[in-house]
Amino acid sequence: MSQHVVLRNAAVPRALVADAAGFGGTPRDDCLVGDLQLVAGQVAGMHPRPLPPGAEERFLRGQIVLPRLTEVHCHLDKCHTVARLAQVGGDLQAAIAAQHADKARWSQPDILRRATRGLAELQRAGVALARTHVDWEPDDVAQRRVPVAWTVLERLAHEWAGRVTLQRVALLPLEAFGDRDGAAWLARQVAASAGGVLGAFIFDQPHRRELLKTAFELATEVGVMLDFHVDEGLADTLDGLTTVCELALDWDNGQQIVCGHACRLAALDGAAATRALDLVRDAGVAIVALPTTNLYLQGRTDGTPQQRGITRLRELAERGVPLAVGSDNVCDAFCPIGAHDPLAALATAALAAHLDPPYDRWLRLVTTDARRMLGATPMYVDRAAAGDLLLVEAMHTAEVVAGAPRRPLEERRRQSAG
Numbered sequence: 356m357s358q359h360v361v362l363r364n365a366a367v368p369r370a371l372v373a374d375a376a377g378f379g380g381t382p383r384d385d386c387l388v389g390d391l392q393l394v395a396g397q398v399a400g401m402h403p404r405p406l407p408p409g410a411e412e413r414f415l416r417g418q419i420v421l422p423r424l425t426e427v428h429c430h431l432d433k434c435h436t437v438a439r440l441a442q443v444g445g446d447l448q449a450a451i452a453a454q455h456a457d458k459a460r461w462s463q464p465d466i467l468r469r470a471t472r473g474l475a476e477l478q479r480a481g482v483a484l485a486r487t488h489v490d491w492e493p494d495d496v497a498q499r500r501v502p503v504a505w506t507v508l509e510r511l512a513h514e515w516a517g518r519v520t521l522q523r524v525a526l527l528p529l530e531a532f533g534d535r536d537g538a539a540w541l542a543r544q545v546a547a548s549a550g551g552v553l554g555a556f557i558f559d560q561p562h563r564r565e566l567l568k569t570a571f572e573l574a575t576e577v578g579v580m581l582d583f584h585v586d587e588g589l590a591d592t593l594d595g596l597t598t599v600c601e602l603a604l605d606w607d608n609g610q611q612i613v614c615g616h617a618c619r620l621a622a623l624d625g626a627a628a629t630r631a632l633d634l635v636r637d638a639g640v641a642i643v644a645l646p647t648t649n650l651y652l653q654g655r656t657d658g659t660p661q662q663r664g665i666t667r668l669r670e671l672a673e674r675g676v677p678l679a680v681g682s683d684n685v686c687d688a689f690c691p692i693g694a695h696d697p698l699a700a701l702a703t704a705a706l707a708a709h710l711d712p713p714y715d716r717w718l719r720l721v722t723t724d725a726r727r728m729l730g731a732t733p734m735y736v737d738r739a740a741a742g743d744l745l746l747v748e749a750m751h752t753a754e755v756v757a758g759a760p761r762r763p764l765e766e767r768r769r770q771s772a773g
C-alpha cells in the first residue's frame with residue numbers, strides 16, 4: 356500500500372467513528388460519506404486534502420468501511436461435531452448429554468482439525484479478536500490435569516496471532532469452585548496463559564453464591580477477567596445474573612465481568628424485570644446475547660416455541676449496559692447450524708429481539724463495544740490502521756447486517772513468530 360491512499364466515495368457508520376467533528380464527511384442515513392484518506396497506513400479522516408505525488412486512488416462503488424469484527428463468545432472445542440453425534444435435538448440438558456458423549460472423541464488431532472476450521476471461518480468473516488470458551492471438567496481440577504483442548508487452543512492462539520487474536524475462557528461447572536485448592540491451581544493455569552479468562556456455567560446449583568464468591572476471589576488473586584455462562588433457561592429459580600451483579604457491586608477488581616446468555620431476563624415482566632435490568636446497569640456487568648443457541652434450545656415444547664429466550668437487548672441498551680452479540684455454538688449438540696460470523700449472529704438478534712435501524716449503533720455490538728468488553732482498546736474507524744479495516748459491498752448499514760459480501764482492505768499476514 357502506498358504512503359497516501361484515498362478511498363473515493365466511502366461510507367463509514369457514524370457510531371463507529373470516535374471523533375465525528377475531526378473525521379469530516381457528509382452525513383447520509385447513519386453513515387458519514389466522502390473520500391477516506393489513509394496516510395502512512397493510518398486512517399486520516401474524510402477532510403479534503405491535496406494528494407501528494409505517488410498517492411493511490413481507489414474508487415469505491417458505495418462500499419461501507421468497518422473496523423474488523425470481534426467474536427466475543429464461541430466454543431472452538433465443540434464446533435463442527437454435529438455430523439457424528441448420535442442424537443441431536445432437544446433442550447439444553449439433551450444437548451449437554453450429547454456433547455458429553457462426544458467428548459470420548461476429543462483427541463488432540465480431532466480438536467486441532469475442528470478448531471482450525473472454526474478459526475478460518477472467523478478470519479473469513481473479518482474477525483480480528485475472538486474469545487473461545489474451553490470446557491474443563493471437575494476431574495481435571497481434582498487431578499490437576501490440563502485438558503487437551505486447552506493446550507491445543509493455546510497452540511492455535513500462538514499460531515494465529517496476527518491474523519485472529521484468540522482469548523480462552525476456562526469454562527467449568529460452578530461446583531468445581533467447591534474444591535478451593537483445585538480451583539486455585541486452575542486459576543493459576545489460566546493466569547499463566549496469554550489471554551486466559553476464568554469462567555463457569557451458572558445454572559441452578561446449590562450454594563451458588565458461595566461458589567461464585569470463590570471464583571471472584573481467585574480471579575482477583577491471580578488478576579484475570581471473569582466470563583460466565585448464566586441463566587441459560589427461563590425458570591424462576593435461575594438467579595445467576597442477579598447473584599453475579601450483587602457480588603460485582605461489592606467487588607471492583609478493575610476488570611470487566613462478562614455474562615453470556617442471561618435468558619431468564621426474557622421471562623421476567625414488570626417490576627421484576629425493571630429491578631433485574633437496573634441491577635445489571637448498577638453493577639457494570641457486560642451482557643453477551645447469544646441468539647442462535649438460545650433460539651434453538653430455549654422455550655422447548657412438543658411444538659413450535661412461544662418464548663424466544665434471547666436476553667433483553669433493547670432494555671439493556673437503553674440503560675447503557677455494555678453489550679455484545681456472539682456466535683456461540685456452531686454445528687454441535689447445542690446448535691446444529693450457526694456460523695462463526697458475528698454479523699450473522701447480529702442479523703439473527705435483529706430478528707429475534709427486534710433491533711430496528713439505524714444499525715450503526717447495533718454494529719458496535721460486534722466491533723467497538725465487543726472489543727472493549729474483552730479488555731481490548733476499541734477499534735474505531737478514525738483510529739484504525741489500514742489492516743484493521745473491512746470493505747462491505749453495501750449502500751446501507753441494513754445490508755451490512757443482512758450479510759453483504761465483505762473483504763479486508765489489506766490481508767493480514769501470519770506473524771513470523773507463529
Ligand SMILES: [Zn+2]
Binds near residue numbers: 430488
Ligand atoms: Zn457458550
